[in-house]
Amino acid sequence: MMKSKKPGHFTPRVIQSRFPAAWTWFVDELIPATAKKKYSPKESWKEKPFSKEDARFFFKGIEELSNLFTEERPKGMVPYFNHPKYRCAYLLYFLPLQAAKFLTLFELNPGALKAALQHGREQKVLRIADIGAGPATASLAFLLWILENEKGEIPRIEFYWSDTQSDILKDGKELVESLSNQFPKLRDKVEIHLSTLPWWKSASRLPDELSLTFLGHVLNESAVPTQMSEAFWPDLIDRASGGGVLMVEPAARKSSQYLSRLRNELFSNDCIENTPQRIWGPCLHAGNCPLAEGRDWCHFSVPTKIPGEWFKGFSENLGSERQWVKFSYLWVASASHPAPLPPATARRVISDTLSQGLKATHLLCEPDEARKWNPPSGVRIWRGDVVKLSKGREEF
Numbered sequence: 001m002m003k004s005k006k007p008g009h010f011t012p013r014v015i016q017s018r019f020p021a022a023w024t025w026f027v028d029e030l031i032p033a034t035a036k037k038k039y040s041p042k043e044s045w046k047e048k049p050f051s052k053e054d055a056r057f058f059f060k061g062i063e064e065l066s067n068l069f070t071e072e073r074p075k076g077m078v079p080y081f082n083h084p085k086y087r088c089a090y091l092l093y094f095l096p097l098q099a100a101k102f103l104t105l106f107e108l109n110p111g112a113l114k115a116a117l118q119h120g121r122e123q124k125v126l127r128i129a130d131i132g133a134g135p136a137t138a139s140l141a142f143l144l145w146i147l148e149n150e151k152g153e154i155p156r157i158e159f160y161w162s163d164t165q166s167d168i169l170k171d172g173k174e175l176v177e178s179l180s181n182q183f184p185k186l187r188d189k190v191e192i193h194l195s196t197l198p199w200w201k202s203a204s205r206l207p208d209e210l211s212l213t214f215l216g217h218v219l220n221e222s223a224v225p226t227q228m229s230e231a232f233w234p235d236l237i238d239r240a241s242g243g244g245v246l247m248v249e250p251a252a253r254k255s256s257q258y259l260s261r262l263r264n265e266l267f268s269n270d271c272i273e274n275t276p277q278r279i280w281g282p283c284l285h286a287g288n289c290p291l292a293e294g295r296d297w298c299h300f301s302v303p304t305k306i307p308g309e310w311f312k313g314f315s316e317n318l319g320s321e322r323q324w325v326k327f328s329y330l331w332v333a334s335a336s337h338p339a340p341l342p343p344a345t346a347r348r349v350i351s352d353t354l355s356q357g358l359k360a361t362h363l364l365c366e367p368d369e370a371r372k373w374n375p376p377s378g379v380r381i382w383r384g385d386v387v388k389l390s391k392g393r394e395e396f
């Protein structure tokens, strides 16, 4: 991270999400062609190029699914992927949207990806679990990332995907196979293993040592009694070497606070050692999360323009042209490849500007209780920035 000219302050996240060169082909050609081939109601349409009429036809499912995702659902989520209309809607719109979040998180935590690759090289195979994989969103984002960023030989890749809905896993398999065939660097290198299982039963079916593990937007979909999942986490964390476990959830309070409480339990149950080196992000300390309950919650927004003509059209029709990607996340580092120890004076900004009098005030993340902080005048601070305090830990 670059230092700004102001003492005691790291520059705001450099970040605008960046998209790999293959992204536009992926979202404008591969996804629409696959969705149309699999989900057109008429045989004669299936091999024709995706058109504006198709976009109009499939948009209804996108709109309905978007409403379903934003509704309060006290009884948990209905199994929407049983319905072909919603599988197709997810491929066309939500897959690019969620993949953009994974790419953004890869950008924010490059050390974790480096650890995954290093572990994969040592093992001569990258074993990657994607739990609640849906159409393999996280795995696809990883392949796009590795195509763009790995200049040398890519090791063999074995994917282990699980989900309660098998048809959407098959859609993901088709996409990953087409993507891998398109690029010589990936051709004949990718092997896919599928299981139809709830997430809390999936760990024992995974290989003993994984290079990277994803849980994307799945934990918020099922209200799981703790006793059903309590064996899952230690088992998963034990297997998660290399780049550790990345969990991404919506930016909403309920899903974010679930992640915060899970994080606290992983520490307090000794699933992970009590050091910030067991977390890639967003936390810089290993104390209790100050936002695990109450009014505020830990979430981030990153300025983004997601490339893709069809995606743009769908966003406009939903009345929400995307300027940001928003998410909550927890990236647990592995014991074998821990994250670097953050400087003792570094703090994560966990609020937007709180309007309080003339001085801008922000919340900084500290164990148990967030600290109010006024940035030096003239410095613009964003939620998610890392700032450096002048007096450091001796202050608390």
Ligand SMILES: C[S@@+](CC[C@H](N)C(=O)[O-])C[C@H]1O[C@@H](n2cnc3c(N)ncnc32)[C@H](O)[C@@H]1O
Residues within 6 Å of the ligand: 081, 094, 095, 098, 099, 131, 132, 133, 134, 135, 136, 137, 138, 162, 163, 164, 165, 168, 197, 198, 199, 200, 215, 216, 217, 218, 221, 222
């Ligand atoms: C919003 S989709 C996310 C898919 C993909 N991981 C992504 O990030 O785009 C949620 C996925 O979780 C799956 N799911 C819901 N409840 C589940 C459970 N109890 N165990 C495993 N998967 C589940 C759904 O079938 C769906 O594929």
